[in-house]
Amino acid sequence: MDLNAVFSNLKQLPVIPTLLAELMESFGDEDARIDVLAKKIAMDQSLSAKVIKMANSAAYRRGKEVSSIEQAVIRLGFNTMRSIVIASGIGSAFPNTPGFDKNQFWADTFKVATISKALAKHTKIEPETAFTCAMMHNIGEVLLQSSLPEEMALVAMAMENGSSRVEAQRETLGFDYSQVGVELARRWNFSETFINAIEQQLDPLSFEDVSGAAILIRLSVFVNFAWNAGVPAQAIIGRFPKALAQHLDINPESLAGQLDDLQTQGNELAMSLV
Numbered sequence: 001m002d003l004n005a006v007f008s009n010l011k012q013l014p015v016i017p018t019l020l021a022e023l024m025e026s027f028g029d030e031d032a033r034i035d036v037l038a039k040k041i042a043m044d045q046s047l048s049a050k051v052i053k054m055a056n057s058a059a060y061r062r063g064k065e066v067s068s069i070e071q072a073v074i075r076l077g078f079n080t081m082r083s084i085v086i087a088s089g090i091g092s093a094f095p096n097t098p099g100f101d102k103n104q105f106w107a108d109t110f111k112v113a114t115i116s117k118a119l120a121k122h123t124k125i126e127p128e129t130a131f132t133c134a135m136m137h138n139i140g141e142v143l144l145q146s147s148l149p150e151e152m153a154l155v156a157m158a159m160e161n162g163s164s165r166v167e168a169q170r171e172t173l174g175f176d177y178s179q180v181g182v183e184l185a186r187r188w189n190f191s192e193t194f195i196n197a198i199e200q201q202l203d204p205l206s207f208e209d210v211s212g213a214a215i216l217i218r219l220s221v222f223v224n225f226a227w228n229a230g231v232p233a234q235a236i237i238g239r240f241p242k243a244l245a246q247h248l249d250i251n252p253e254s255l256a257g258q259l260d261d262l263q264t265q266g267n268e269l270a271m272s273l274v
């Protein structure tokens with residue numbers, strides 16, 4: 001199957017909200033204004049409710065409860081607010097697909113993004129950029145589920161028989177979710193920062209110009225997978241991918257005390273935005 005078949009099977013390419021597109025372009029824009037963002041968020045009741053809920057969550061709450069977008073903006077700040085809006089917008093861009101647990105999918109994605117943001121604080125990578133890259137690392141999977149449901153059912157069968165997701169997709173389709181995600185990101189006119197992170201996520205060190213965000217995605221997926229398998233925090237640290245960690249000068253031992261808190265924060269974020 002040709003990769004273009006995925007997109008030709010779509011009646012319409014998933015449309016991202018105008019506000020999300022504007023925010024994606026604002027990365028690196030020092031003139032981006034938080035008051036303008038607040039006014040636009042306030043015009044969307046559903047998004048406003050999610051942002052206020054997040055501002056009052058345990059991860060961000062300081063002092064009394066906030067009840068308005070203006071108060072939430074002050075508490076969260078521009079970068080965090082932008083990440084939350086983008087996370088919500090990406091999730092709503094795709095339709096529900098029978099047999100595909102969209103809520104669980106995004107819950108895992110939010111957890112990976114939360115881990116990536118925390119890991120970025122141990123590097124020179126901007127944490128909110130790392131969060132947003134991780135939020136988008138799996139968009140190809142959602143598109144495959146919605147455009148090729150029968151083929152993805154065969155992929156699921158192959159996985160039940162022991163194949164990894166990437167192996168099953170490449171064998172059945174001829175490509176995998178990361179390649180689909182790259183093409184979608186290009187059609188959405190995302191910047192090279194996000195495109196490179198999606199493209200390199202499966203094997204970052206095999207690329208000449210390595211994306212640090214892709215390494216963070218790979219590490220975060222590893223941690224989240226270990227969490228879901230019930231692996232204790234200290235065992236996760238012991239099995240941490242050393243080559244990837246060393247490339248970003250991350251000391252796994254320095255993360256030991258954070259892992260349980262990160263899991264709680266990721267779960268909370270998922271519940272707030274899914």
